[in-house]
Amino acid sequence: MGSNDFENTLSRRDLMKIGAGMIAAPPLLGSAMRGIQESGGSPAGATSSSGELQNPVTEYHKPPFPEQNQPWPGLSLKMDPQPRYGEDTYKGSGKLRGRRALITGGDSGIGRGAAIAFAKEGADVAFNFLPAEEPDAKEVVAAIEGAGRKAVPLPGDLRDEAFCKTLVADAVRELGGLDIVVSNAARQVYRESILEIPTEQFDDTFRTNVYAMFWIVKAALPHLRPGSTIICTTSINAFDPSPGILDYAMTKGAIAIFVKGLAKQITSKGIRVNGVAPGPIWTPLQVCGGQSTNGLVSFGENTPMKRPGQPTELAATYVLLACEESSYMSGEIVGITGGRPL
Secondary structure, three states: OOHHHHHHOOOHHHHHHHHHOOOOOOHHHHHHHHOOOOEOOEOOOOEOOOOOEOOOOOOOOOOOOOOOOOOOOOOHHHOOOOOOOOOOOOOOOOOOOOOEEEEEOOOOHHHHHHHHHHHHOOOEEEEEEOHHHHHHHHHHHHHHHHOOOOEEEEEOOOOOHHHHHHHHHHHHHHHOOOOEEEEOOOOOOOOOOHHHOOHHHHHHHHHHHHHHHHHHHHHHHHHOOOOOEEEEEOOHHHOOOOHHHHHHHHHHHHHHHHHHHHHHHHHHHOOEEEEEEEOOEOOHHHHHHHOOHHHHHOOOOOOOOOOOEOOHHHHHHHHHHHOHHHOOOOOOEEEEOOOOOO
16 A cells, blocks of 8 residues: 555544544554563563663673572572563553463473463462472562462472372362463483483483473363463474583473474364473573583573573563464464574
């Protein structure tokens, strides 16, 4: 449509409104703007309240990072710098009002960012964590309750099938049902060579990343109704594996296939399945053996943005996949990689 054609579609009344400054934003644009996530005071790449654009390349911490190491599973509150989760910056708009969500690995990292955003969007949230992660979990409970929603902390080890079944049953009982399942918890250990990967580590990585996802989704499925959603965290490593985390990359490839295959099974039932493939994200996973010492110091430097992502920068995507605005998406993998293509 040319400019003259556009002008010809406006009535005299419309032109008078333009002159008076009375035309409002289109409904779709207005809805999208209300739901935008604010990060670091404003959305990355969007206008702040002062009208200034925020540069996503310089918005958050960049390497080099201090050398640091924590015993598995690691705590956010001991990281330097601490990850950004959006407690004070994410602005909800009711996209998940009344929904009930279960998130694994919700005490820190990507799961914590999603849990906080879900609560700010109106959802009650049950989340799993290891008992050693309780200090982080208490902060998440406070953030969820601070948003006026119910928090259900459920500690336990996902490597145990019986616990995974109990986890789902407890979440359903405490929340009164289940509408959203986010399989996010992960194990990652850096090893230079396949010759250095012990069978115990290989088994732990697969049981945490793949078996637990399978057990939890299988247990949750009978409780899900049409309109419910399943979201699994895969990784850029499913498409471009880093050689030092071979077993982890293998599990992320399995998760991507699980998303696509399960979507073909159950989308016709009105239950959608999608995945998120992050690039390097600043979480406790990295400081408790997930990276080499040199890799941690320069973490995220190999992306076009020259920095790692922060958990709050992924939260809005999990909200999108959980809410009705993405109703025609199923079997998709959404990359959030700082500019590295999948």
